[in-house]
Amino acid sequence: MSATIEIRSAPHVKGGYSVEKIMRHVVYSLLPVCAFFVFQYGISALASMVVITATCLLTERFFVRTGTQSGSISDFSATITGLLLALSVPPGFPLWMGVVTGFIAIALGKALFGGIGFNVFNPALVGRAFAQAAFPTAIASYTASFLPGRFTEFIPSSLAWPLMIPPETAEWLKLKQLDALAGATPLGQWKFEGIVASAVDLMTSLGGHMAVGPSPLLIIACGAYLASRRFMDWRIPAAVISSAGLVASVLYAYNPSHFPNPLFTLFSGGLMLGAIYMATDMVTSPVTSRGVWIYGGLIGLLTVVIRYFSGLPEGVMYAILFANAAMPLIERISQPAVFGAVATKKARRSAAFSLETPASTLRESKDVVIPIKVVSNNQPPKS
Amino acid sequence: MSTEIPVSVSKTTPTVAMVRTLGLVSAVCGLIIVGAYQSTFDAVADNKRIALERAVFKVIPAAKSIVEFLVLPGGAIEKKVGASDTAVGALKFYAAYDDTGKLAGIAAEGSAKGYADSVRLLYGYSPDCQCIVGVGVVSMRETPGIGDKILVDKAYLKNFVALDVKLNAELSALANEVKTVKHGTKTNPWQIDAIAGATITSRAVGRAINDSAQALLPKLVPGLDKIRSKP
Amino acid sequence: MSLLSYFSGEAFERGVHPASCKFTAGQSIKRMPFARRLVVPLLQHIGKPARSIVRPGQEVVRGELIAEADGWMSVPHHAPATGVVEAIELRPTARGPWAQAIVIRVHEAATQEVLWSQPRDMSALAPAEIIKAVQETGMVGLGGAAFPSHIKMAVPEGASVHTLVVNGCECEPYLTCDHRMMVEHARDLMEGIRHVMRATGVARTVIGVEDNKMDAVLALRAAVPAGAPIFVQDVPTKYPQGAEKMLIMALFGVEVPAGKLPLSMGLVVLNVGTLAFLGRLLPEGKGLTERVVTVTGPGVARPGDYRMPLGTPLSFVLDYAGAPAESRQVILGGPMMGQAIASLETPVTKGVSGILVLRKEEMTARAAEKLYPCIKCGECVQACPMGLNPSTLGMLAAKREYSVMGENYHLGDCFECGCCTYVCPSNIPLVQQFRVAKQILREKAAA
Amino acid sequence: MTTAVQARNFDEFMEGIWRQNPVFIMVLGMCPTLAVTVSAVNALSMGVATSFVLICSCALVSLMRNVTPKEVRIAVYIVIIATFVTVVDYAIQAISLALYDALGAFIQLIVVNCIILGRAEAHAAKNPPITSMINAAGMGIGFTIGLLSLGVVREILGAGTLFGVSLFGANFQPWVIMVLPPGGFFVLGSWLLLFSWWARRKEVAKNV
Amino acid sequence: MSETAFQIFVNALLANNFVLAMFLGLCPFLGVSGRLDTAFPMGLATTFVMLVASLCAFGLNLLLGHLHLEFLRLISYIVIIASAVQLVEMVMKKYSPVLFRALGIYLPLITTNCAVLGVALFQTAREYDFVQAMTFSFGGGAGFTLALVLMASVRERLQLSNVPDVVQGTALSLMLAGILSLSFMGFAGLGG
């Protein structure tokens, strides 16, 4: 019997979390968001999602097979990358560009560093930033949501020939008699035309033919599910949103005619998707408690600064990538304090006992012999 | 470049030798440089002149020759002579004349912040129609393929066939500010229809023209008659 | 980190909540019969091994001194049963390497009664004499660390102590021996506290018990002699509440400075089992010949807390408690910190508080867990009660950067509670790596 | 005898092109390499300009090697290099202002290109003029090849053209990133990846 | 058209970061970004040298313009900047050994690199006045330091990763620089 014994060192029990489980639940929580996106934009969005996710998975498989990176496609992380990437590009993004972007996301954003866990930058955002720099026109070309016939007809740009410029969607939109809303995003409308969309419409994404992503409220709800089950660190979105909200409020109070109201800023563009699903990518965010707050705060601040003051209407992606780059530095300055490292001057108020010698408790009793004075040395004499 | 400086030298060379070598090198190099400078001087000057002429001719199609002028802060217009420093606050412009020596148009520079850096451009002003008749870029660092569409986009260049920059009644400012509007929403002759996808650069062009014209034209127009014919 | 725990004032920060699995908490302590042979290793504690004073072939009586303390950092051992010394030879031990042990063949008709004792009048003894008496009992910490108790009680020159902290947390899942001791032997515990208070000169005693053992809290409160400065305090249930620094945090709200002992704050920490046994042994003048051990786990048919002669081989314990043959892993101690053993011939020693048997099912489940690179989820950072960064430590360990771990990341402060490994979704054997790293650093320092 | 000299000269020449290629192997002079290679023409011009400075400076440094005291040698090299850079600067202005604008400050920055100072110090200062010119020419060509291999890729992907000739027709979607700064980093990085992958493959093949 | 000092600073620091957008000072950026302990002092030292260079170039440009000797600009910039840095180094060694120990060892490495000469050439080309020139060189130095420090901290972190063998080395640094450069593109247009 002793021959069959197995040795493994402590601890011998495990908590109930595993990488696959966490990732799987993130995919579950993304499904409603994706479904809504498809509901908004029809088969183009669906095709884009399928193509991009498939590319990510194939690329991951290729690099795992060739031994370049660790992990496997069954850990679902590449699925998350694909879905988030698809949610963050326009629904009519040409499918061939989707393939390029998905490949870059995994190859450059993940495999290059050795695969899951080792990447410094958020892979989906590396892919998207590459696409934004490579195909800036296509990635800024949104179409309006809830177009009639969206479930039977592709947005023309989706089916562009590989390597070729996608056809203009303007003509196509004219056919739909919707040329007045040629697909400027609310942020673009604000930045270039000074039009501030209603925050309520933005929250629900249901305000008619708007060029927006899935409803921020839906994203918050799905994120809340993840946070409540501890699959996601709630502090990061909390930090991002409060820092962005704070900066936006201060600027709004300073000059309400020049800056949009904070609610517009919070619910427009990709801020919610970024704060809840992208900034929270654990691999690329700090592990330390203070670090998490600094990281989230930095993202919120940079997002607002880029949106309000730079040439681009949207800055969430760049803010997160920059914070990813700063993550090792942030972690370095926010290492946790070792228990007992800082001499605690004051005891916690909630403590039941004080360390002061409790003179009042010195009461004689029959059963217990109470020493009269404190013994200072009770070691037996050395022999 | 690593210029490793020997800290301790075991055997020091006499100072004379060092000075001698440095002198020799300086002499040789001085000769080479001066030679190169002299031999290319004319070609470079020619190149620069040709480049300037080409730029001006491009924005004022009828032009055949140009003269450089300054508008002094007081409003006086005088011909620019030599490479001397321009007086503070003076505005530079080029008057272009046709082959008969008649004023064909005015060219001036403007600049504004674009997507990546400032966009510097040269625009041609026609006193006859009181409008901008051409725009060319002097320098920019806009994104190739996006921002640099302002050079080639046909629909965009149509904006500058006759962009209205009339002065108001008091001749103190433009009657209507030059303004860049979102692609497809141009309604007035003083508006610029932006390029979709390059709104930022398009607006920089509009701002550059507006800022420069607002400063130059109110001073230039009253004195236009003085330069009607080639000096 | 859940939102709730962020705002609720917990006893100490971080830590984990493993399933408690304390199935044996409701059963009273049972006796375990003698095995045919008992094996008494000469070193069962931190310190120097005892010196054997018996020869092979010699008859010994239960409770008789068979090995004497070799100096101050050592404790004596007493015969756990009446029988014949069969051999003094190398035997497998819980600590891993084989070590010198006295093997006693138990007489068939041996009784459980301790036949060898020297009753003494405790109230006549001076503090130093009490401490000498503690050493003579052969007592070491029964909480798991097996540190000689008399050394803890001896207040060094210049220092002073004011409070005795009694550790009744028993935060390890599965284990219930301390719990049962508190319920069934509260009076012995009070007696032990009384002697140790006199020996150390402390003014009061605080007993900390996790709030999942309220029956023990009530039993102890009922047993506190009227007016005595002995306080029974329930503390939140959370692993590792039983670690002395965490317990002190819960009770007094202060952190024991890193690298310092509780003594530096005027505290002496002892386990309930230690004190309860002392309460019995000291007046009777007996030595420690048995202890209470929880035998439990999914692989055990008749789990329970057993009063067990020291030296009982595990094979005997498992047979008696009904552990089926396909049991695959036997752990001395609890599941979080306990040690898996290689040989079932290993005897129960003074530091063994639990015997946990896991079946093949649990083993295959563990073996199937896939190892991933650290995904930097930060769970370990939020679990480490010592405020370390196991994530970075783990990555450093994987690259063999041991000295960086020690110098920049406080490896030395890790007390190997295992919280980090417990939570890690990537299944990285963090604490295991840290043990290796510490070992390597120690060897380097020694070299 | 002559063949031996020829062989040595050939070695000297090939050194910079392959074994010690400044771009791919030594990774020197990165700033111009990445900054000006948005098109093949720019890359070629920069390569030629640098080669010119390299060859002339090495020749002069080598000529003066026996009268240059150790203490002032760096100063001498710098002055010599700066001289030829100034010459090139004016020459390009005379040839084409458009090219001059495209290459920007990087012509003048040839002065600080480590390749040149490195060659001057490591080779020209110790060898006769002809040898060091051959060596410098090899380096210059190696550098030009490096620049071209970047310029070609960046131009093809970034504009769909090669030396200004359209390759894929008017509808080609340019990959703007290739002519932006990140594109420069990625293309050079990819070349290096390709080489190290190749080297590794050869090594594996050898071991098998 | 004249940019404010603040715009110049922000541009040189972020939007047109010297290293990541203008490709200046890549050799030290790739060479000295392996460890944070050296990267930060290197950044400081470079910033310092850039300030010195900018100062020298400003004075020298006035002088050369006055003498109509513009064709000697490049050669005199490089000689004067190199000598000034040497001089500063000697002064520092004599009067502030602490500062010298922290920065001095880096100075010979950077007497002239692209960033240092570049700052001089660009400020001349853009006809900056004194204040503009100094903010430009300070912003450029700060931008260089920022890029270097970010790069170094990321590379240090990657020491603990399983970066594939083929990628290790310069290729990895370049790819990282590319991604960093991508993430700095968001700042385009910030300085104005």
Ligand SMILES: Cc1cc2nc3c(=O)[nH]c(=O)nc-3n(C[C@H](O)[C@H](O)[C@H](O)COP(=O)(O)O)c2cc1C
């Ligand atoms: C890499 C990159 C380069 C860009 N370059 C330019 C540019 O040169 N000029 C410009 O106006 N916008 C540039 N943009 C900005 C976007 O194209 C921006 O969305 C657009 O100018 C405004 O959108 P709209 O014109 O469709 O309203 C660039 C964006 C990116 C990501």
Ligand SMILES: Cc1cc2nc3c(=O)[nH]c(=O)nc-3n(C[C@H](O)[C@H](O)[C@H](O)COP(=O)(O)O)c2cc1C
């Ligand atoms: C080398 C060493 C010396 C110790 N010295 C003392 C001591 O002088 N006084 C004391 O009260 N405890 C002492 N201890 C015991 C510790 O306080 C602690 O109880 C023991 O290490 C077991 O801790 P644990 O049960 O929390 O793991 C010592 C422990 C070690 C390892």
Ligand SMILES: Cc1cc2nc3c(=O)[nH]c(=O)nc-3n(C[C@H](O)[C@H](O)[C@H](O)COP(=O)(O)O)c2cc1C
């Ligand atoms: C992680 C950890 C958990 C512990 N849990 C307990 C416990 O639950 N009960 C206990 O009595 N001692 C526990 N200990 C040991 C205590 O720290 C301390 O050493 C002991 O209470 C001292 O009493 P003793 O010397 O009488 O055993 C634990 C130690 C560590 C490091």
Ligand SMILES: Cc1cc2nc3c(=O)[nH]c(=O)nc-3n(C[C@H](O)[C@H](O)[C@H](O)CO)c2cc1C
């Ligand atoms: C809460 C959460 C958020 C995630 N967000 C992203 C993301 O934004 N982009 C991405 O590529 N992967 C994301 N992942 C998947 C995975 O962590 C990521 O691909 C790793 O960076 C791979 O090493 C996420 C995973 C979790 C658990």
Ligand code: SF4
């Ligand atoms: S210039 Fe300096 S930093 Fe660059 S490669 Fe040469 S020695 Fe290294």
Ligand code: SF4
């Ligand atoms: S084993 Fe060490 S590192 Fe891990 S949680 Fe416990 S104290 Fe922290």
Ligand code: SF4
């Ligand atoms: S951690 Fe090391 S030193 Fe501390 S008790 Fe365990 S084995 Fe001993």
Ligand code: SF4
């Ligand atoms: S728990 Fe595991 S995976 Fe998570 S940070 Fe810690 S070591 Fe990494």
Ligand code: FES
């Ligand atoms: S080439 Fe620019 S620093 Fe070396």
